[in-house]
Amino acid sequence: MPMQRNLAPTLAALALVALPFPVRAVPVELRVDLERSHIFAITHGSSLFGAQGAEHAIVPTHWTLSLCMDAEHPAAPGASAELDIPVSGLELDTEMARRLAGLSGTPAPADVARLRARMLGPGVLDAEHYPAAHFSARTIAHPSAAYPVIRGDLTLRGVSVPVAAAMDITPAAEKRVHIVSHFPLTQSNFGIALETIKGMTEIADQFDVMIDLWATSTGKACAAPAPPSPPKAPSQNR
Numbered sequence: 001m002p003m004q005r006n007l008a009p010t011l012a013a014l015a016l017v018a019l020p021f022p023v024r025a026v027p028v029e030l031r032v033d034l035e036r037s038h039i040f041a042i043t044h045g046s047s048l049f050g051a052q053g054a055e056h057a058i059v060p061t062h063w064t065l066s067l068c069m070d071a072e073h074p075a076a077p078g079a080s081a082e083l084d085i086p087v088s089g090l091e092l093d094t095e096m097a098r099r100l101a102g103l104s105g106t107p108a109p110a111d112v113a114r115l116r117a118r119m120l121g122p123g124v125l126d127a128e129h130y131p132a133a134h135f136s137a138r139t140i141a142h143p144s145a146a147y148p149v150i151r152g153d154l155t156l157r158g159v160s161v162p163v164a165a166a167m168d169i170t171p172a173a174e175k176r177v178h179i180v181s182h183f184p185l186t187q188s189n190f191g192i193a194l195e196t197i198k199g200m201t202e203i204a205d206q207f208d209v210m211i212d213l214w215a216t217s218t219g220k221a222c223a224a225p226a227p228p229s230p231p232k233a234p235s236q237n238r
Contacts, residue, residue, distance in 0.1 A: 025072070028218060028220060029223070030068065030216065036214040039059070041059075057093055058119070059094065067081050067213075075142030085133040087133055091116070101210070125156070146168070149165065177214075182208065183209055184207070184209070
């Protein structure tokens with residue numbers, strides 16, 4: 001049956017043409033709209049003290065973010081993120097910070113100044129010797145189409161801790177993308193000792209980080225990531 005033998009290669013070729021070829025996603029630079037985007041943290045009360053008086057909103061006044069990804073295919077190889085926050089620019093319980101965090105009321109200015117000084121002091125963030133918080137990510141997992149997970153290291157107070165954060169990514173018009181993420185962190189993992197009152201902690205060890213980003217695709221290929229810098233030893237003049 002020579003005709004059937006001759007048809008076999010033709011049918012195989014037609015089958016290949018009919019199959020959809022995989023789309024090769026390529027991450028691009030995303031320009032973050034700093035005026036519309038927000039990053040903030042919320043502390044909570046310990047179980048013994050409850051939330052009253054211990055829920056505080058912390059917001060950076062300055063931060064920079066380099067973001068590289070394909071919004072429609074976040075897990076494409078080459079995705080990355082680099083976030084830098086100057087610690088000395090962190091503000092506590094401002095009207096905007098508490099509004100973003102959904103906290104009611106505003107603490108007295110004297111209390112806010114005292115708590116902020118303690119937050120930036122040597123017992124907590126130690127801004128004098130560790131002036132910046134830095135997050136670096138090189139991979140994005142994609143366990144579901146709805147919530148890809150970005151994985152990286154967060155360095156705070158000279159200590160690097162692995163972080164995995166689920167993201168809600170929504171493409172919008174005009175090459176824009178909306179990215180929302182919420183994840184917990186633990187203060188003691190960064191060497192922060194919780195203050196105690198009569199042997200009991202007032203603020204819980206765990207706090208929440210909220211990220212709400214608006215960004216626009218530049219269409220440009222991402223710049224090659226810089227090699228990681230060795231951690232700087234803290235100053236000995238303490």
